[in-house]
Amino acid sequence: MKNILVAAAGIVIATTTLSLTGAQARGVVRDKIVKEECGACHMAYPASFLPAESWKTIMGSLDNHFGGDASLDDQTVRHITDYLVKNASRRIRFKKGQPPLRISKLRWFVRKHKREVSRRARKRAGTMSNCTACHRGASKGYFDDD
Secondary structure, three states, X not given: OHHHHHHHHHHHHHHHHHHHHHHHHHHOOOOHHHHHHHHOOOOOOOHHHOEHHHHHHHHOOHHHEOOEOOOOOHHHHXXXXXXXXXXXXXXXXXXXXXXXXXXXXXXXXXHHHHHHOOHHHHHHHOOOOOHXXXXXXXXXXXXXXX
């Protein structure tokens, strides 16, 4: 009986640890430069939300960053690009040469937010890219707090 309780406790601890680690790894930006530079204008989005090709494309056109000029010096661009590519999603599929550039256009994002977000909440957020309007813990990597 004691062995069963010890085994059950071990499973609970392992499951809790794995689920917390998954939540943190899914969305927290740990790099100071990425947080500062990207966070100066918007939330520093988790690298895992887009594939590497998307980040390369986005970082390669900062002079026209979704309608604004987000230009940075070459060393900073390389640093941020390296971080984003290293931590990018390897699961998101796309047509060759056509990487997705907007997180809010990805299938998983649209599916989750279309069903769960009211018109009132969308209006309050102003834009679907304003994660922190609904997800108070988004900047710390938590998106399931809505």
